[in-house]
Amino acid sequence: MQVTGAEVVVRCLQEEGVEYVFGYPGGAVLFLYDELFKQNKVKHVLVRHEQGAIHAADGYARSTEKVGVALVTSGPGVTNAVTGIATAYMDSIPLVVITGQVPTQAIGQDAFQESDTVGITRPCVKHNFLVKDVKDLAMTIKKAFYIASTGRPGPVVVDIPKDITTHKTEFDYPEKVTMRSYNPVTRGHSGQIKKAIQMLMGAKRPMVYSGGGVILGGASRELTKLVRLLGLPCTNTLMGLGGYPATDRQFLGMLGMHGTYEANMAMQHCDVLLAIGARFDDRVIGNPKHFFQEERTIIHIDIDPSSISKRVKVDVPIVGNVREVLDDLLKQLESSKVRPDSEALKTWWTQIELWRGRDCLKYDRSSPIIKPQYVIQKLYEVTGGNAYVTSDVGQHQMWAAQFYKFDQPRHWINSGGLGTMGFGLPAAMGVQLAHPEAQVACVTGEASIQMCIQELSTCKQYRLPIKVVNLNNKYMGMVRQWQEFFHGNRYAESYMDALPDFVKLAESYGHVGMRIDKPEDVEPALMEAFARKDDLVFMDFTTDQTENVFPMVPGGKGLSEMILV
Secondary structure, three states: OEEEHHHHHHHHHHHOOOOEEEEOOOHHHHHHHHHHHOOOOOEEEEOOOHHHHHHHHHHHHHHOOOOEEEEEOOOHHHHHHHHHHHHHHHOOOOEEEEEEEOOHHHOOOOOOOOOOHHHHHHHHOOEEEEOOOHHHHHHHHHHHHHHHHOOOOOEEEEEEEHHHHOOEEEOOOOOOOOEOOEOOOOOOOHHHHHHHHHHHHOOOOEEEEEOHHHHHOOOHHHHHHHHHHHOOOEEEOOOOOOOOOOOOOOEEEEOOOOOOHHHHHHHHHOOEEEEEOOOOOHHHHEOHHHHOOOOOEEEEEEOOHHHOOOOOOOOEEEEOOHHHHHHHHHHHHHHHOOOOOHHHHHHHHHHHHHHHOOOOOOOOOOOOOEOHHHHHHHHHHHOOOOOEEEEOOOHHHHHHHHHOOOOOOOOEEOOOOOOOOOOHHHHHHHHHHHOOOOOEEEEEEOOHHHHOOOHHHHHHHOOOOOEEEEEEOOEOHHHHHHHHHHOOOOOOOOEOOOOOOHHHHHHHOOOEEEEEOOHHHHHHHHHHHHHOOOOOEEEEEEEOOOOOOOOEOOOOOEOOOOEOO
8 A cells, every 4th residue: 555755754753752843833844744734753842943843862872772852844944953963963963853844846946934954054064865756765865864873873864755755655764774884883902992991000100080971871880880880980071970979979070171170180290091982172171282191001992083182192992882882891791700900099189189178169158239159059959869860062051060969861852062042942842742740940041042942832831840940140151151261351242231020921921930039048949849749930039149069171272271260
């Protein structure tokens, strides 16, 4: 029996076990929407902007081990989605984005709502497809899910002309797919793993540096076992938070531009560095020249060979899935019974504790004005450290990363690589739909939240009880901080002096709004908000306008050149 291309797409999604599609209809995808309407296996979530659709699919994917799926129309639908696609690409998030296109005969004719989707998205996708024959549709979608979810994950775009959704073909969805040009390596080289063990056992000042690859690769358990077995210090990148329990004494905190003093100093002065699922980006190691002022041996485990020695030359490269590589490494360690030099390690920990003693995250707890750090600390306490926390981008993001102690993977959801304002609320929607019984908090600022604030309407429609924590300092906070430090206090266009009344705005969407102005009201407000299990609560915290994020490594400086106060 022959079916239309639109039916093929929907049946493919059903075969892949897709639970939610986040999208917004338009002319080029109406046949697809018609088929979604006729069935009930795949649920559609109507967002209010295509950027929100991609971020919601992204949040869904980050908080699960599944591929997020979005559906948008041609032209402006696609171009609105590009920011979300680029966000997912920078953070290696598995998405399949289905886009509508004008009919095949109209492509290249400047037709109504035509855009070159393949050309526009090529720099910010793992791969993209333009389907020109309905017979290729099922196989193309199978390839899209395979490419998105294997190797180093990433977004894949499938561009489908409108006429292809009406053409008919036999439905045949393959159980598996092989691609001659795409065969990601998963197992690490045993000789390289053996060499890595030798390096670690000979270290006087070893250090473990792990990133988002540990989260995406499902390797948190193996990382934790390795670090505890060997007694090593461990740090996470912004994207890697939750990969190792933040409440464990061996955890030194996040490293990098706004990392802790102890994490950055240990990173800079170690003699053997084990990098796992991380890429030595500019926000992590600062100036590479400064990083290499200290001699060290670097072992780098990553699924993506192009990430190895890209910014920093490494000594022992190991290409493979981080979970499988760490599992093999642990097996070799357990069978050999070798361990690091205990006396040298004791001396190293003594030095680390001296650095930790600087208490680099201290702030004025007696202030009569709400300190943003205090709000995050109370959020952590009220939720028992078990919430899924999404964030937008700016000072509030860094404070959330510093003060919410993530002990579990996939609970910290933020835009790390692209730094996308507007990410937090729609991402929280995806998280809440994936985990309907969980506590979900969106930590944001008055500038970021306005980027996708229309998604409060989506939250109302689908009854999503997200708790919005708005750290409102009436500035684009991180912009203001840089202007204070590096631009002579010239606050060019960073002051937000035309802000809405967020309480009334939330209430206008049918949600609960709260304004909190005093430190003593912070904890009661949070407790009341989370007690309202069925309501979205928008908490507008009036915070100290002058507060800055410390420590801070200025751009172009090295890890040990931190500003601490």
